[in-house]
Amino acid sequence: MDGSKSIALASRALRTTRAAALPIFAWPFFGLVVACTCWIYLIQVLDAERLQFERGAYDAASRVAASQAAQLSRDLTMIDQVLVLVGSHWQAVGGKPEQGALDEVVGPDKAILNISVVSPAGEMLFTNSPSAWSQEELANLVRQPFFVEQNRNPADTMYIGPPRRMAGQDRPFTRFSRKILDASGSLAGMVVVALDSDALIPAYDSSVLGRYGFVTSVGLDGMARAFRAGGGARQFAPFPPSLRFALDTPQGEMHVSGRDFGDSVSRFVSWRRVDGFPVVMVAAADQSDTLAALNERRSASLRVAAGANLVLAVFVIIATMMSTRFHRERRQLELSQAAYRKATEGGTEGFFICQPVHGTGSVIKDYCVVDCNERGAGFLGSSRQAVTGAHLGGLRGGLATGPFKQLLDKAFRLGSADDDFLLDAGSRQEAQQLRVGVVRSDGVLAITVRDVTLEKSHLADLERRGNEDTLTGLPNRAWIRAHLPAMLERADKAGAKVAVLFVDLDGFKLVNDTFGHGAGDEVLQHVGRRLKVSVRPMDHVVRLGGDEFVVVLELAGSQAEAEQVAERILHAFHAPFSTSKGTASVGTSIGISLYPVDAKDMETLYQHADLAMYQAKTSGKNRYHLFNPAFYEAMRLRTRREKELRAAIAENQFVMHYQARVDCKSGKVTSLEALVRWNHPAEGLLGPDEFIGLAEETGLILNLGELVIDLVCTQIAQWEHGVYGGVPVSINVSSRQFNERDIRESIASALARHAIDASSVEIELTESSMVVDPVRTADNLQAIHALGVKLLVDDFGTGYSSLSMLHNMSFDVLKVDKSFTSRLGVDENGEVFFRAIITMAHSLGMRVVAEGVETAEQARILEALQCDELQGFYLFRPVPAEQLPDSLELQANAVPAT
Template structure:
């Protein structure tokens, strides 16, 4: 088919384009197969995990039900048995009284019944002498010689109530058998102790035979006293050695019934058990049934592992299937794509399109080089882009046309490029005279020895892109340039400043009090203020300066080609003056100030980011200096900020890694010279700087909120040390812990203390809490409630640094503090003037009237100690007596020979 015969209009180009789109759509199945495989695998795994979790929950529920039934049945039976034994004790005692203290076996059998004759029944007099027994062999000689010291006799003699006492299991001499003694008082006519009747019973008689089918091979049944002592015990195979009751189970036995899972390590073996317990009605005994379902658990785990292996195998098969399907899809897509490209190239070369289109054939000159191009065919729209009619275009040489696209100087270079490379594309801008400029996109594809050219008008697209670019660089609220604009244009300004040997100043402008406007009048009024701010800034700066809104209430002013810093300062003063007048909004009149930071290029920074950062830092310095002012960038302030940031980072790491140690400073009683308490003082063992005192980090911790976590850590460290002192010299000396105002008001300090006491097993009386007066002024009612809750733990409360805060007499009275610690600034005045003694005398009188003890802090001289002792101060603390030291360096004795001996 001839070339001219195939070029019949735009339809051919549309078909080619549609073929390419169809080819791209065919690629979707390539990605669908892996996605499908992933969805199926995830669904199967989720379902499998749910099924396995359901099996585990069902297994645990059945196990707890089985152990609960055994515990409930055993508790009921034991209640009946203990009631019967108690009745026998009562009958035996009554019989003893009836026969005048001379019981006979035959008569006793008639009283308790012939079926109880097998019991070991004994009667002792008030002095421990045996009056009667039907089993002499059950009483070893050493026990008969010291009956009054045996637990049953001592308990009945001590107790003021007439109740049955249940003893601990005891081993019979020469046997593997354990027995338990039950005892009850015999009272004379006056209600005094006349004797004790004792019934001894084999401990296994109190527990039914062990059922391994219910509780498993490693389970057990036991009866336990409320103190955790084992009374009777059965395990599989008749074992008689009672187990050690774990501490976790002892805590749970405070309730009348329940279930708990106990790991094997808690029992001292490797067997984990499901525990159920029931309180025996009317007696201080708990029946514990422990179910060992090891075999069932193993079977369950084997099923889980088997299921997971099957699922993994299925996933592997699915993965193989997905790989094969994806590979086949890729191969099919590649073949389709090659076919589509061939068809598209042919159609572009032979068919027309809906856009401007024409076919050109090269015209060769000397040495067969392409000298020009001749138009073989075109559509009407294509001819229009060339500036003439279709009839005038076909057959004409490109160089002979002057209108439209043909007049563009680079059109031939584009065609040459396409002829060399196979395709090319470029945009052209045509002058429209009085009309709007026209933008064309020209695409060229080589097919055989001709070029298929498509032309599309993209004027509207270009206009839309330009509008989007303008919008992307403009703040929508104020109409000012935005952050994107300054990041795009500031580097160019710096380059111009380098060439002109000038400077560029960046003024970071932040509004003061803008949040109050939003909170008072609403965000609508806040937007009006921002619009007014933009206008005032434009008026305040010079004509060639740039005002930029970064966002929120932050603006930047860029001064280009500045000679010296005084020019920037002059503009900053004009801006400050512009904000003196209030702003009128629809909601009312608002007053807003501004803080300005100034940074100069290249004096303060060598690049855009650093210049902007230094201006921001200078603004922050203006804020911290009192606001409504400007500051030039100060490298010393910047270094201080960096050092603070570095210290904050180190402090966070120190808390996470527990780099802190506690030192302890003793408080001494004025009268006895005895150490009455220790104050815990935290120290930071810095990895590189060594031991740091609290002045180095406590203030920063307060500002950043890290004091909350640090306070929790200090409480734990102190309680750990108190627990280690449980049997030492300082076992009875309480330790006071300083609690910051933020920690007290932002955390549940009562819960923190209670948790630490329970965790370390120490009593509340071992801990004292020191609070500053500032901690109590935030919310006095809540403070009083918190202090009462802490007091309920047995913890003493101290007012620290008294005299430097805002506490009043009524506040101290309502807060119910135990100790008042007078700040060291007042102690330092003692011996210098009389006002110091007057102040201390007033404080001591007031504190004693409120039932509080007084501690003088900062005692550094013997003269101060003498004066305080004369003023009847209760306790002293300071370097004159003891310096803060680690726990291992504390004095070995709690008593000083005298206060004058301290140093």
Template sequence: MLWPIAAIVIGAIVWQLVVLNLHHDKLLLEKQTRDKAEALANSYAFHLAPTLEEIDQIALHVRYDWQLSEGRLSLEQAKRAGLFPPSSIFYVAVIDRNGMPVTGTLPTHGSVSLGDREYFLFQKTATQDLLYIGPPVIGRISERSTILFSRRIFKPDGSFDGVVLVSVSPSYFTADYNDSALGINGFVGVVGDDHVIRATRTGQTVHPPTAQALISAPLFAPPAQGSALLDGNEWFADKRSRYVGWRAVNGYPLTAVVGLDTEAVLAPLRQHEAQVLSNSVWATSALAFFTLIATALSLRLAWRKHNMELMQSTYRMATEGGNEGFYIARPIRLDDGSIPDFEVIDCNHRGAEFVRHRREELIGKTILALYAGANPDRLIRILHEAMQTGAFEGEVEVPSESPVATRWVHLKILRSGDDLALTLRDISDTKAHVADLERRGNEDTLTGLPNRHWVQHYLPRAIEHAAANHLMLAILFIDLDGFKAVNDRMGHAAGDDVLRSAARRIKDAVRPHDCVVRLGGDEFVVILETLTHATDAAHVAERILYGFQDAFRLTAGIHSLGASIGISVFPDDGTDVDTLLQNADIAMYSVKTSRKRNYRFYDQRFYESLRSRLEQEAELRLAIERDQFVMYYQPRIDISTGMTSSMEALVRWAHPTKGLISPADFIPLAEETDVILSLGEMVIDKVCAQLADWEKAGKEPVPVSINVSSRQFNETDIAKILSASLTRHKIDARLIEIELTESSMMGDSQEVARALTAIRRMGIKLLVDDFGTGYSSLAQLQRLDFDLLKVDQAFTARLEKTKEGSVFFLAIITMAHALGMRVVAEGVETEAQAEILKALQCDELQGFYISMPLAPSDMEPFPLRRSLPLTA
């Protein structure tokens, strides 16, 4: 009985082991099947994304062509030209704002209104430009089951103008059904986020989605990815249970679904179970045990191999639609363990195209064979690095002898086991675009020279090289003399011609290896490297000055310009970029303030002088902000009556520490900067305010003349400024006179005439100040219609000294009277001068003999009538 008992015990143990092992295998197979279904769903979703993007691109291109052709696009002609897929798969149409088809790749029969379609109503009321993916319907034009994609057409003002419709057969989305992977009862499908099925396929059968012939229950709530065993009685019309995996399609409201039939999946397991049970009945417990173990191990190894092959196939299939090349390389090891070469064991079609091969030709080739006749050492080193570190990623410049058909690639390598997975992406266009942007960012668009941005990057390296090699380096700072006059009088086009010509002349003057840079405006910089002595920089500066001796022949005329050049030398004048440029600029400014058209080396005294000038300029600007200026008034008298005819307004700076400062000490500085513009506007306002105060006090004021700078006259709308001040203070324009120097009339004659005409129309008189010191002609004086000439005091001083002084003055008076102008003699300081001027029939006198300039508070009583003791 021990044997039967032993047999029963052993049999029970063996059968329990057999049952448990079979159950474990079933659970494992189910888990692996769910993982496989999920992996297939991932691959399917990854494949759907570019397909949907392609459909969207078709809609966008049709919309763009429709709008570009202003509604004249013919999709029928585009279809005949082969620009669209077959009509059995794709139908493309343009629908107007009323829902009527305008053009399409299929002919329409009669009037087919689509205005009630869901996609049309969605796009008509949409507030955003979206790709609408509708539920499957029977197309009114195609008369077949279809999925509708649409994009909104805009008017120029952004309002609704119609719809671009792309109708796609549901079979298009299930065309990649793989019988070997899914079987005849597996299925693939596409489900919207609204749980409406777009397309399904089982084996060779594409199910009509409108009838939902396969799926009998709504699919699939979040999460966006997963797998499950679905009961056929509850989920499927054919009552077959399936392992289902799903994955949301990236960027679209769709989910890819893949199902594996449970019967097909479990059939091998059930056959195995029957065989094991049969063998267990007829064989010994020991034989059955070893058979089960061997079978289980074989199944496991086979399944792992199958999974690996499936994963490679899936990844390759997923990358076929992209632009990246994919390879798997296996090292070839020698007996000593070294790796002299690698073999390509797999790749996608894009990867084969990169190296000018077909995929079938490339698989099995080694790197050395692929690089026949070229040197693959760099690639071999990168592959070795990836084998050691497990990964490599970077941008690689491809040598010309490489079989890779591009210039720059982004290479990514990951080690998986003993193999390397390589991903290659062409970035040549991106690199070229970046290089072009860098070139544009460092180049002056007008002259083609390097610009300030380039200097800030280049000069530090040049200084570093000079310091390391104990060499000299010089900076030539060049400013064009007379450029502003060309730009103002001849226009910006002429100014641009000057800058281009100046750039060429400077390039021709310097040495071939010297760098010429345009900083901006009319400022240039020349960088001189590898100098042995500072005189070398002087020789270059002399050649540049010589290059500017000839006049510039412009389309607007011939004009002569010069150049002022400042030179700083490394290391004597600075050891960094900012200091060298600043000191060269200071040296150039010292040339500007002297005789121009010359060059100078930097000197510390220039810096002190410039700093003093900048301090004075800042102090002058602050004085304007704080209103530290007061007005004095010097009377003019009528020589025939001896009565005050007018007063000249003279500005004084009431400095808080230096006291009252004469205009001679600050007006020249104001003229050199833009301070004169705000100062001149302030003087006009102060004079008008003073006249208003005198009128309010019950005094009868005489006209006041205001000196207007040539810069204020040429760079501002002086008529507008005068009008605003007169209106603000409610002053009669006849109480204002404007004094202009002859230099103010040397600009564009038409502009001068327009400005003077506008001032005269306001009722303001015009005076020519300091006449005789400028270059005005009789014709210009007559054409511009001035009221008075004020003869410069230098001519008044000569009246008592020479007979020619009286003759010259008489000529001026005679000329002015002939032109209908009165004459004012400035600088009258003696009674003898007044007597001579009266004899010469001068009209008015002004000077210290008549009155010193007076502050308004000193005018008691107000000098409306000021007698002059002249003999008859």
């Protein structure tokens, strides 16, 4: 029933919120719709006007192009007639014309600059103006465009040549040519007429096409024959490709951007083919001049529209504010009505309505109870009849206290208020927790009172459970995080210290493994009780989880007090723990950190105690350690080095050095051992002693080992056809890599990836790699052997391998540790040991390698003992691949390397 009521109230509140919000957001929505509509209409109008202006520009350019094309057609027809007349006259006079006769043929037109006749062989037969021809042209008439075209074209038509300039003159001229045919129709020569190019186009009118417009006649080859323009335009030769493509049509129009023209001026272009001639008349109107008036109108329209939008926005804001105020006042009225309904409908809550009683100066001095129910009157310590009409100041008991009146004053001032009160119900009953809510409405206060004692008790119980370990009943991690900061503050005020003892159990995992987790839980419960007994009454024992505990010594006077508590805890763990499964012995390691000596805040204090505990464990367990800054710095450096090593593996900061093994008798290199080096970005080249141990501890050796295998196989593939192409390379495999990874799969994958033969790779294993699981080790070694890879025992003599183990493992090579090589020549036992190893190895079919050979005497003794191979600084030091000797034979100058 309560759930249905809550859902109904939530639904009604949601509907009320939506009804109140709708009118408020209607105004912005209305303004947005009106603004969008106006802008859409304005943009459409401006676009229509733009199209109209552009159409006008195209029409103007089209009229100019059409009129100029018609005029040019007449002019070219006249020129063609002149060419025909001159050719006829030339035939009539037998090739000897007179200037007067030519003037009668041509007429008084001064635009004609020159008349010439050229023979079919390319010789100048006649010209009335030799200065119109350059010496270069006269010498190469057969290469002139008119001569080439007239010979190429079988038809007898007029050819319009490209524009040219006379020497010393800026005015261009155009040559027109036509054939001279004899009576049989054969070519008898060519007549050429030169005409001023400007005469082909009349003067330019900027009022029609704009400042940057132009008019030009263009041949079908894209070259302009004549050009007229405004003061700002220049001639374009050749014409833009986009326009040249369009000129293939008889007439048309298009918009050409300034990028195509190359002068950043966009134009509206129209063209018209000249009837009867291969010439197109082009007229272009300047876009900026054409649209100048439109742009002014557009800017004015946009300013007006922006102003109108601003006015509309102001109107919408004012309307929204007024609507919001109206609905807020309406909502407040509804809240007041709801408060009255809530006060009168509830049966389990007390309610009453109070009216303020004003004193001098409109100051509220008291409140009069206008109405209430019996439960509310009970909270005031009286009955409903006695309370109704009474002043709170005249009532005694219950809520009729000073804090209650202060809450009413706050609600009357702010509109609403609520608070919790503790009501003492007498010695026979527990105190009641009351929650009081007050709402002001129309000058009166509606008050509800609810008993929340059970709720408070439930919350306190939840808080207690959240701060308590369920297994031991001790405070847990959440408790210490909530209360330790307050302890530190109290220590600061008292000038005392706070000691944190981090307690970790030694051997607890063995208890779980031996007796089971049930017995482990019993041990933890016993541990909690022993710790409580070992510490002082004011100290706190906390279980963090698992087998980790913390003891907090609040207001400790000195470090000695913390050490005394630690000693008592260690002593308490001397006796074994009895469980249902048997007796278990558990020790403890304790780390101590003091505030404010070792740390200034909770997190650091806790961290330093943990580090001190770790130092106690690494020092032998069952002891305590105070926080040591030097140990902390060492751990910090180790953590930093581990982080750097992870990054180095991810970024492949490693390089390989190679140390040769040589045959003891021949001195020839038989194999190379690959040794990894870390090319640290800040510290330079680091040897394996700087990082291999850390890699083993952290497990990074697994990824590093895979990387080393890949680097070595890459180098072997590069050596395939070199001096070291047939020399095998041995790779050291760590114990963890061998036992935790499928080393056979890693090697097989690398061999396939780099396409190298298995005989070029050897694997070196230490004796410690083989003692974890001998059966599994034997299987893995057989699998590697099956690939064709040789197996070597590295550092033999320092581990635990037996003769039977070596026999079962099927190794190929035995490498004797350098500690035994160093004893050669020092005492007899060194030679005895080596002789025994060599005899044993040879009987098992294995070759023997002596590591660490550093002197000529050691080499001589090993040769006498019939050792198979030598390796050491006396022969070769580890070097990068590129620094290996060029020969496989051991040279005198290579011994020893320094």
